[in-house]
Amino acid sequence: MAAPGDTPTPVVPAADGRRLGQVEQHDTLAARNSRLAPGDLVTLKVRRSEALAGDAYQEFRVPYQKWMRVLDALNWIAENAAPDLAFRWFCGSKMCGTCAVRMNGREVLACWEAVEPNMVIEPLRNLPVVRDLVVDRTRYEEKVASLQPWIERHEPYAGFPEPLTHKEMKNASKALDCISCMCCYSACPVIGLGNLTDFAGPAPLVQLGQTALDPRNNPEKVRRSIELTGIFNCISCYKCEEVCPAHIPIVSGVIEPLKAKAAELAPGMARHSFALRDIVARRGRVDPGELILKVQGLRGLRNLRRIWRLLVRRKINPIKTLLGIRTSAAGAAARLLGDGAKKP
């Protein structure tokens, strides 16, 4: 404590390491809403379709009005500068899920996003463009239909009121907030890889979660649906959660509970997860060599060049792997993960 009369040492406030950049990048609602004043010009570079503008970005300057949203700017352009600009919207209030676009590389609902001084506006990714900002949602809708997202009771209707608790419905009810805006589908990097995997993508999984996570649904039907999702190809990047305007915890509240269903109903899909659990339960920590061998079998040995590289740099330790050497955490893991590992 400073003695009376001393000049107190200026205290440099410790930075919040978790949020560095948030202030200077205007990454809060308040900051974004106060960046512009009425009369300022907002610049939009809008991606136009090839047939209309030579597959280019067309620039527009729009006079800012208080509380202006991306949708207001697009409507101003349609009324004053480019009557042929194609974009979808209906409710204007975050309900219909039709107005999603990419603004500066981020998926947003045009009706719910404040304009920024400079914006690049593009159609959603991962879906074919019909014209300008309008995408063809068929691919998504067909996938959802193939997952049969409805409830087939496996027990007779118990009568009203049904014995359902909030806890049982926790995840399904979160998924029910989905407005099918496709923001997550556009943001998903695995969907961005096209047909490389059979991953259904976040939006179809959320649609499936609405009923597959409902305890009244027939497990056999849920199993058939989940088997069509390639759900274990989700890389857990949380990009879907980041852009979801309905704030659905897509990874932790939908995809992971669906993975749990898969592990229970179609354990063959969860081989990687069971392998990891088994290794941790026995050794306490992951042995990467054993994980690869358990998940890939002999396939894991086919890239001899890489194995050699890994050996030379001491990245893998075959002796530890083959002798099943336990770590200092093995005792605790064995106790806490129960009687041996869950087996498929």
Next chain:
Amino acid sequence: MKFAYYPGCSARSTCAELNEATHLVAKRLGLDLVQLESATCTGARELRAIDPAGFYTLNVRILALAESHGLPLMTICNTCTLNVLDAHAAFVSDPELAKSVNARLAGENLHYSGRTKISHFLWVLHEDIGEQRLSQQVVNPLTGLSVAAFYGCHITRPPAHYGFVDSRNNRALERLAEILGCQPIEYSGRTECCGFHTAAHDERVAIKLTGKQVLAAKTGGATTMVTPCPLCHTVLDSFQPEMEKDIEQKLDMPVLHLPQLVGLALGLSPEQLKIDRHMVPAGVLDRYAAAQSNAPK
């Protein structure tokens, strides 16, 4: 400054150099690390999906171990960090869960009361060491070293934990690089995903996702990449030959663990920091190393 230190699995196997570098750098910075030897894996992405009860128990146990030392927890892996953050959040919001987990931990006289502060090493540098002290410790400014920061996902998403509207606005690594004297570069891959979590069953996804980002870093003028996550490091470093084949271009991009970059600026040598344990040779960094390393061997 004392921390309970949880290295995780990767830093004790595939990326053992990360653990060694962390200890060396911590010593330099005056951080006293108590390594939690009996701490298990946090379960990666797998356990939390198929066995939530097991997941919460293992992670709360790590928090309880830190609490038993009366220390904040320091991590060095993004996925471990998010796992303990998630377990902590569930523990404090669900009294039933808290009770059942503590009952399982009682067997070894452990108890969690929900008070452990969780910090990744990156946050410790900014929050506990602080910019001022850190810059005073830089004896070998890495002037001219252009660095591409690769954050990975779990240190900047989901928004529920980190509060970014757009995770690309995170500047923690760039700010750090500047303190160390480096020139951070802008490129498309900063907060992209490395695809590690499905690589054990399908590495093609990881290779496709990262090849273009490493190329973007190279095109943007990066001499090296740096990442706060050993899982990202494993993909970026170990899969580079496969990425090169996939994009039909040479990459030769060294990838550093965060403590290694800090260590170079603190005067530690590449040998001490075990940079030679990486798959992609990082000889290009030798000229940025301190002329004569003054670190205790």
